[in-house]
Amino acid sequence: MKTKVLAILAAAALVCAFTVNAGAQTMLTDDVAFVKLGYSMMTVKYDEEGIEDIDGKGFNLQGEYNMNLGGVMLGFGLEYTYMPAESDYDSGTEKFKFHYLTPMVSAKFITAGGFYLGAGLAGKYLVGQSYDGDAESSEYDQEIDLWANGIIGFMTPIQEFVYIDIEARFGYNLTNNQFAKGSYDDGSGSGSTDFDYDMNSQYDIAIYVGVGYRVAATGF
Numbered sequence: 001m002k003t004k005v006l007a008i009l010a011a012a013a014l015v016c017a018f019t020v021n022a023g024a025q026t027m028l029t030d031d032v033a034f035v036k037l038g039y040s041m042m043t044v045k046y047d048e049e050g051i052e053d054i055d056g057k058g059f060n061l062q063g064e065y066n067m068n069l070g071g072v073m074l075g076f077g078l079e080y081t082y083m084p085a086e087s088d089y090d091s092g093t094e095k096f097k098f099h100y101l102t103p104m105v106s107a108k109f110i111t112a113g114g115f116y117l118g119a120g121l122a123g124k125y126l127v128g129q130s131y132d133g134d135a136e137s138s139e140y141d142q143e144i145d146l147w148a149n150g151i152i153g154f155m156t157p158i159q160e161f162v163y164i165d166i167e168a169r170f171g172y173n174l175t176n177n178q179f180a181k182g183s184y185d186d187g188s189g190s191g192s193t194d195f196d197y198d199m200n201s202q203y204d205i206a207i208y209v210g211v212g213y214r215v216a217a218t219g220f
Contacts, residue, residue: 028214030068032155034165036210037061042083044179045200054179056085056098060206065215066108075106075120094138099128106151118151122171126178138184139192143177145202153208161214166207173202 038060045053064077081100086093106120125144131137153167176199183192 028161028216031215032066032068032073032163032212033215034064034066034163034210034212035062036064036165036167036208038079038169038206038208040081040083040204040206042085042202042204044202047198047200051197052087052089054085054087054096056083056096058083058085058098060208062208062210064104064210066212071110073108073110073116073118075104075108075118077104077106078102079104079122081124095132096138097130097132098126101125101127102147104149106149108151108153110155114156115154116152118153120149120151122147122149124173124178138182138195140179140182143181145177146174147171148174155212163212165210165212167210169206169208171204171206176202178202 040058040060042056042058043053044055058081060079060081062077062079064075066073066075079100079102081098081102083098083100085096085098087096088094102122102124104120104122106118108116108118110116123144124147126140126142129140129142131139148171150170151167153165155163155165158164179197179202180199181194181196183194185192
């Protein structure tokens with residue numbers, strides 16, 4: 001519970017930092033800050049026989065600061081993800097709720113019409129998890145993974161200095177630490193047993209809709 005609260009507070013603080021009214025400032029930079037809501041789907045695949053894949057569908061809240069380098073936007077973001085997921089076995093279904101915090105960096109190449117293509121890296125960390133199912137109760141070690149992201153999107157002004165952004169992100173886990181190790185309890189009362197599985201891959205896809213604005217100069 002404590003990790004969930006910390007994750008939510010961190011995401012809320014991030015959104016507040018990006019949405020503070022800068023109307024009192026008279027000078028704007030070419031940088032753009034976005035707050036985005038997303039819907040994501042995740043799949044974890046294993047090499048071991050008898051270990052079922054994990055599939056999840058969840059929601060994302062992301063804040064991103066984009067430095068305008070003239071045709072290229074260098075983005076720095078932080079994302080909170082709430083991801084319910086399931087794994088089906090003959091004995092029943094394991095149901096989870098995963099909570100992630102993900103710092104990320106990206107480079108996006110912008111066309112004159114507002115379309116963009118990009119790539120980036122992210123460090124996805126499992127900050128909390130809960131279990132609700134009718135098979136063995138599993139708990140995964142909380143790890144951080146390095147992800148590679150491909151990005152495609154479109155941004156356009158909707159009024160002066162305010163933009164709307166629609167983005168698709170494709171992510172692939174490069175390190176496969178998460179979901180490899182943990183422990184499970186079969187409900188017999190004998191206690192938990194550690195496991196170490198061979199992961200094949202983990203990937204996700206997310207669709208975002210966001211609102212952004214030109215960033216005011218600080219005067220520092």
